[in-house]
Amino acid sequence: xxxxxxxxxxxxxxxxxxxxxxxxxxxxxxxxxxxxxxxxxxxxxxxxxxxxxxxxxxxxxxxxxxxxxxxxxxxxxxxxxxxxxxxxxxxxxxxxxxxxxxxxxxxxxxxxxxxxxxxxxxxxxxxxxxxxxxxxxxxxxxxxxxxxxxxxxxxxxxxxxxxxxxxxxxxxxxxxxxxxxxxxxxxxxxxxxxxxxxxxxxxxxxxxxxxxxxxxxxxxxxxxxxxxxxxxxxxxxxxxxxxxxxxxxxxxxxxxxxxxxxxxxxxxxxxxxxxxxxxxxxxxxxxxxxxxxxxxxxxxxxxxxxxxxxxxxxxxxxxxxx
Amino acid sequence: xxxxxxxxxxxxxxxxxxxxxxxxxxxxxxxxxxxxxxxxxxxxxxxxxxxxxxxxxxxxxxxxxxxxxxxxxxxxxxxxxxxxxxxxxxxxxxxxxxxxxxxxxxxxxxxxxxxxxxxxxxxxxxxxxxxxxxxxxxxxxxxxxxxxxxxxxxxxxxxxxxxxxxxxxxxxxxxxxxxxxxxxxxxxxxxxxxxxxxxxxxxxxxxxxxxxxxxxxxxxxxxxxxxxxxxxxxxxxxxxxxxxxxxxxxxxxxxxxxxxxxxxxxxxxxxxxxxxxxxxxxxxxxxxxxxxxxxxxxxxxxxxxxxxxxxxxxxxxxxxxx
Numbered sequence: 001x002x003x004x005x006x007x008x009x010x011x012x013x014x015x016x017x018x019x020x021x022x023x024x025x026x027x028x029x030x031x032x033x034x035x036x037x038x039x040x041x042x043x044x045x046x047x048x049x050x051x052x053x054x055x056x057x058x059x060x061x062x063x064x065x066x067x068x069x070x071x072x073x074x075x076x077x078x079x080x081x082x083x084x085x086x087x088x089x090x091x092x093x094x095x096x097x098x099x100x101x102x103x104x105x106x107x108x109x110x111x112x113x114x115x116x117x118x119x120x121x122x123x124x125x126x127x128x129x130x131x132x133x134x135x136x137x138x139x140x141x142x143x144x145x146x147x148x149x150x151x152x153x154x155x156x157x158x159x160x161x162x163x164x165x166x167x168x169x170x171x172x173x174x175x176x177x178x179x180x181x182x183x184x185x186x187x188x189x190x191x192x193x194x195x196x197x198x199x200x201x202x203x204x205x206x207x208x209x210x211x212x213x214x215x216x217x218x219x220x221x222x223x224x225x226x227x228x229x230x231x232x233x234x235x236x237x238x239x240x241x242x243x244x245x246x247x248x249x250x251x252x253x254x255x256x257x258x259x260x261x262x263x264x265x266x267x268x269x270x271x272x273x274x275x276x277x278x279x280x281x282x283x284x285x286x287x288x289x290x291x292x293x294x295x296x297x298x299x300x301x302x303x304x305x306x307x308x309x310x311x312x313x314x315x316x317x318x319x320x321x322x
Numbered sequence: 323x324x325x326x327x328x329x330x331x332x333x334x335x336x337x338x339x340x341x342x343x344x345x346x347x348x349x350x351x352x353x354x355x356x357x358x359x360x361x362x363x364x365x366x367x368x369x370x371x372x373x374x375x376x377x378x379x380x381x382x383x384x385x386x387x388x389x390x391x392x393x394x395x396x397x398x399x400x401x402x403x404x405x406x407x408x409x410x411x412x413x414x415x416x417x418x419x420x421x422x423x424x425x426x427x428x429x430x431x432x433x434x435x436x437x438x439x440x441x442x443x444x445x446x447x448x449x450x451x452x453x454x455x456x457x458x459x460x461x462x463x464x465x466x467x468x469x470x471x472x473x474x475x476x477x478x479x480x481x482x483x484x485x486x487x488x489x490x491x492x493x494x495x496x497x498x499x500x501x502x503x504x505x506x507x508x509x510x511x512x513x514x515x516x517x518x519x520x521x522x523x524x525x526x527x528x529x530x531x532x533x534x535x536x537x538x539x540x541x542x543x544x545x546x547x548x549x550x551x552x553x554x555x556x557x558x559x560x561x562x563x564x565x566x567x568x569x570x571x572x573x574x575x576x577x578x579x580x581x582x583x584x585x586x587x588x589x590x591x592x593x594x595x596x597x598x599x600x601x602x603x604x605x606x607x608x609x610x611x612x613x614x615x616x617x618x619x620x621x622x623x624x625x626x627x628x629x630x631x632x633x634x635x636x637x638x639x640x641x642x643x644x
Contacts (some may be wrong), residue, residue: 038552044474055425062360062395062398062402063395073384076384076412076414077414080384080414085413085418085422086410086411086412087409088410089407089410090408091407092398134618157341211591211594215595245594246595247598250595268533269591272533272563272564273537273567273568273570273571273572274567274570274571275596
């Protein structure tokens with residue numbers, strides 16, 4: 001191949017190594033030689049020799065994760081700082097995960113960051129073949145596996161306590177989709193704190209994490225409680241923004257004077273001047289850096305099963321001040 | 323391999339074929355046999371035989387595209403409907419594109435949808451090796467290549483004419499980042515329409531596509547023109563939302579009575595009750611379906627160089643009504 005192209009073997013290699021540089025002239029020679037020989041660059045051969053593809057697979061659910069691009073951006077930046085590129089597998093349905101795991105395995109990536117739940121079998125299929133897995137905002141099952149999460153239960157407690165401290169005793173909770181462990185951990189944290197304070201005046205509804213579902217849930221809650229004087233807590237910021245708008249424009253309630261509203265995540269829109277939402281922010285940059293560091297350490301040393309959990313940060317905005 | 327696993331050859335094959343089903347029991351046998359044999363599934367060998375990897379590479383820029391997840395979601399959905407899965411390459415800097423093109427080539431994907439600008443050389447490297455390329459919202463250079471775009475110049479004209487029809491004669495334009503061809507096509511469309519109507523009372527500023535830059539640009543524009551009675555047009559919705567909030571909360575202007583604001587894209591937040599922004603919506607679903615169809619047709623027939631351009635749709639919101 002190198003002979004056919006009239007270049008050195010290392011020049012050929014550089015053409016197919018992520019991050020390595022090759023001049024356009026060399027690249028052209030190699031491509032033309034490859035074409036003459038009917039040769040295709042074999043990513044597998046390269047990665048088997050170097051044991052590094054430079055790629056980290058990120059598995060996300062299209063619906064929930066792509067609507068929340070901050071986490072992906074931070075992961076991409078953190079992995080890129082450690083010299084890796086992401087290969088994102090966006091799945092529409094959970095039953096695609098098996099096929100994706102097989103693909104990931106066969107491409108011999110440096111590691112996998114999973115923003116969806118993996119079974120112990122799926123994790124095993126990767127880990128047993130030296131593909132390190134880091135669960136992102138998902139807690140491990142029985143199998144030892146590394147994970148990075150925000151302490152969502154504590155975030156819920158933090159927000160519940162903030163609202164109790166503000167004198168609120170009547171609550172309306174907007175839960176997230178049933179499949180979301182993050183949403184249920186958050187709301188369990190809120191519920192625990194309210195129960196410990198003896199608060200029982202609680203109405204509940206459920207949304208799908210989207211803005212519109214926050215609007216609809218707020219209308220539903222209003223049929224069962226007087227929203228005036230009630231603190232509304234949604235399982236994520238998007239639904240909280242919908243609830244806030246519906247309280248203001250649908251029910252003509254003054255926020256925070258007649259009702260207060262709060263959410264979770266700390267997405268960009270919570271800081272927009274129309275909103276200034278009280279929320280609990282996930283330390284996304286730290287979490288992403290931790291995930292990237294865990295992949296890098298695993299590639300070099302082989303430590304498995306580290307769990308890193310980061311606290312959330314209460315951000316007091318105008319919608320639920322002190 | 324099939325013999326070692328005690329299963330049929332087709333069962334082994336199904337384990338490594340995207341979309342094909344294999345029972346957990348079969349999968350387990352195959353994995354264990356592979357382990358014993360020191361064998362790794364060779365994605366290349368499979369794809370060389372079938373000429374289909376089932377993967378479509380999408381190349382995006384982290385900063386601009388991940389902040390605008392609607393296009394990615396629609397692309398993922400459309401490709402998944404045609405039985406393909408996306409492999410997303412998120413790049414931080416344009417000089418990474420060469421390395422990404424090599425990787426894409428070596429993984430022998432079914433096609434590439436590029437949301438970043440590719441050089442003719444980069445396109446050639448892919449197309450010359452039977453990897454179909456579809457440019458998304460990027461116009462081709464000299465080389466024949468398929469593309470799907472929104473007609474951004476016409477979108478600009480549409481919005482400019484709407485504002486002229488509303489009686490506006492003084493304009494403040496917030497341009498997008500200099501590297502964005504989409505932003506410059508939009509604003510050129512606006513400028514052409516204003517010039518044709520003899521409007522010369524125009525002040526201009528530039529943002530980076532983000533909300534905060536819309537706020538800052540509005541403050542800058544206010545130093546050079548009285549925003550009262552001026553129509554503010556931003557090159558995308560995010561900056562328009564920043565401009566709208568700053569006009570309302572920073573300059574205490576009534577919208578639309580004292581000033582009007584409009585943008586481009588049609589992102590979800592424009593329909594939130596706090597905003598109801600006048601904008602020109604890109605037909606993202608149609609564009610994504612067209613891109614997926616072009617990849618599928620190319621895999622089957624080999625037609626190169628089709629250009630599909632879709633009109634945008636004026637969405638008249640409360641911030642710049644008739």
